[in-house]
Amino acid sequence: MDLWYTEKQTDDFGITAKVKRTLQSEKTDFQQLDMLETKEWGNMLVLDGMVMTTEKDDFVYHEMISHVPLFTHPNPKKVLVVGGGDGGVIREVLKHPSVEKAVLVEIDGKVIEASKQHLPSIAGELTNPRVEVKVDDGFMHIAKSEAEYDVIMVDSTEPVGPAVNLFTKGFYAGIAKALKEDGIFVAQSDNPWFKADLIKQVHQDVLEIFPITKLYTANIPTYPSGLWTFTLGSKQHDPLKVGQDRFHQIETSYYTQALHQACFALPKFVEDLTK
Amino acid sequence: MDLWYTEKQTDDFGITAKVKRTLQSEKTDFQQLDMLETKEWGNMLVLDGMVMTTEKDDFVYHEMISHVPLFTHPNPKKVLVVGGGDGGVIREVLKHPSVEKAVLVEIDGKVIEASKQHLPSIAGELTNPRVEVKVDDGFMHIAKSEAEYDVIMVDSTEPVGPAVNLFTKGFYAGIAKALKEDGIFVAQSDNPWFKADLIKQVHQDVLEIFPITKLYTANIPTYPSGLWTFTLGSKQHDPLKVGQDRFHQIETSYYTQALHQACFALPKFVEDLTK
Known part of the structure; x- marks a missing residue:
């Protein structure tokens, strides 16, 4: 059978990928979860009809959401990942020896389970002793935290379904409170070709709370x-003013x-969207 | 009717775009030419089943293949575009006041005609008096030229069909001969996800001829x-060592x-492909 997964990324444009077989397909308490074995990208995690990650290209997203803030911070010890149940961000965070504890708060435990089973190269570090995995609402976790984290990454889906609260000014204010006085946060903020208004709004909202927003x-x-795009908000440290001595060798592909x-x-x- | 154009970019992956109508579809002497009116991208030129340019995103390719070499050269006066019958590169070249003459050598006159008719925002400058349009074989034109051009851009299709000669060492050697002693050339060199070997080969070949290859x-x-990716070969001028005073304001979107x-x-x- 000639099976193709087609994702409409807008009403009028999309991608299409040849599928060897469907490994998992279920409606969780929060979203539709599909795991596909594709020919081009290896195993592919799809949530609510949107590609989240694949075995072939996962390194780009996970490296870039992690290493930019982690090298900007002079000494990140405690890190929070909101969402990111596939474990890819955690894998990258652990490449920084200064990190003593990485907390993952994923609302949908099924994403974690499916990733452990079908995306071992991505989720493999979720059982690392430096990692604490909580199946919980990221928004609520943030609301309860105060001056606790050095770096927070928001690895969410698009602002539909379970992630809708993660694109609000209230959430960014909560993140600022949850961060230490020189904390840094990064959120994925979609693409400029089809979601220009979202990027503009996120940038404005984050800029109201974080003096350094890029x-x-x-x-x-x-x-x-x-x-x-990724939107970075920082209380003190400028990602463009990192000293050369701060960087150390880590293994990356991007x-x-x-x-x-x-x-x-x-x-x-x-x-122009940031002006 | 719900009409979609689907392009298989590899055997196992592609894009799909909603089509309002087909504006033109013909077999020219050199290739299959289709002009589609799409909902997402405006009018779209497709050659041999590959998207060449669209009204919505053409600025990226045309600005980046042009302005990088043109600002690297201290005073480009005579410029050659090989291929590029849609006229987008020419439009960008003319933004540089130092350019006295821009020669376009496109093998397929039908591409020029179709672009003038259906892509006026891209092809509009092809009738500018600083431009000379030749319907001719770029490879042969290069072979006949000696120390004539300051900058040469190769705006070709993929290395199949009429463009196959444009990805050879002999062609790069011809370009070096056609350039003045401080000339610069750029060629589009495909994408690193699916065509890594091609990029590597082009880089090696160009590096054998141009001391500065990037x-x-x-x-x-x-x-x-x-x-x-674009591969730039330069005899003297380094694109990373352009003086601040060389740049002047031009209108761009990318x-x-x-x-x-x-x-x-x-x-x-x-x-890693360049090492």
Whole structure:
């Protein structure tokens, strides 16, 4: 059988990937979860009809949401990942020896289970002793935390379904409270080709709360338009003023020390969204 | 009717775009030419089943193949575009007041005609008096030229069909001969996710001829993987050592002075292809 998964990324455009077989397909308490074995991308996690990660390109997203804030912070010890049940961000966080504890708060335990079973190269570090996994509401976890974390990454789905609260000013204010006085946070903030208004809104909202707010990009071929943005909010540390001695060697496939700077150089039409 | 254009970018992955109507579809002497009116991207030129350009995202490719070499050269006066019958590169070249003459050599006159008719925002400058349009074989034109051009851009299709000669060492040697002693050339060199071997080969071949050979990237959402590469070969001028005073204001939607530097900071797995 010639089976293809087609994702409409807008009403009028999408991607299509050849599927060997469906490994899992279920309606969880929070969303539709599908795990597909594809020919081009290896195993692929799809939530509510949107590709979340694949075995072939996961490194881009997970490296770029992690290493940019973690190298910007001079000494990150306690890190929180909101969402990210596939474990990819955790895997990257643990490459930083300063990190003593990484907490993952994922609302949907089924995502964690499915990833452990079908995405072992991504989820493999979730059982690391430096990691604490909580199946809980990230918004509520943030609301209960105070001056606790050095770095917080929000690895959410799009602002539909369970993630809708994670794109609000109230959530960013909660994150600021949950961070220590020199804390840094990053959230994935979608793509500039189809979601320009969202990027603009997120940037404005974060800028009201964090004195240093910057947008950066990475190429993720299975995400809409291939150009993804991350919004970074920082209380003190500027990602563009990291001392050379702060960087140390880690194994990556996308992130480099040069890209740490270069990823903040935005295409003109994207830069305009931050003004 | 619910009509979709689906392009298999690999055997197992592709894009799909909703089509309002087919504006033109014909077999020229060189290739299959289709012009589609799409909902997401406006009018779209497709050659041999591959998207060449669209009204919505054409600025990325055309700005990035042009302004990087043109600002690297201190005073480009005579410029050659090989291929590029849609006229997008020419439009960008003319933004540089130093350019006295821009020659376009496109093998397929039908591409020029179709673009003038259906892509006026892209092809509009082809009738500018500073432009000379030749319907001719780019490979042969290069072979006949000697120390004539300051900058040459190769805006070709993939290395199949009419463009196959444009990805050979002999062609790069011809380009070096056609350039003046401080000339610069750029060729589009496909994407690193599906065509890593091609990028590696082009880089090796160009490096044998041009002492300064560098790869840079841009995000093109309608091209495979969204991450496109350009290979730049230069006899003297280094694109990373352009004086601040060289840059002047031009109207762009993608290229910026900061990106001129940043686009050479490659993702690790791409950087590895140049070693």
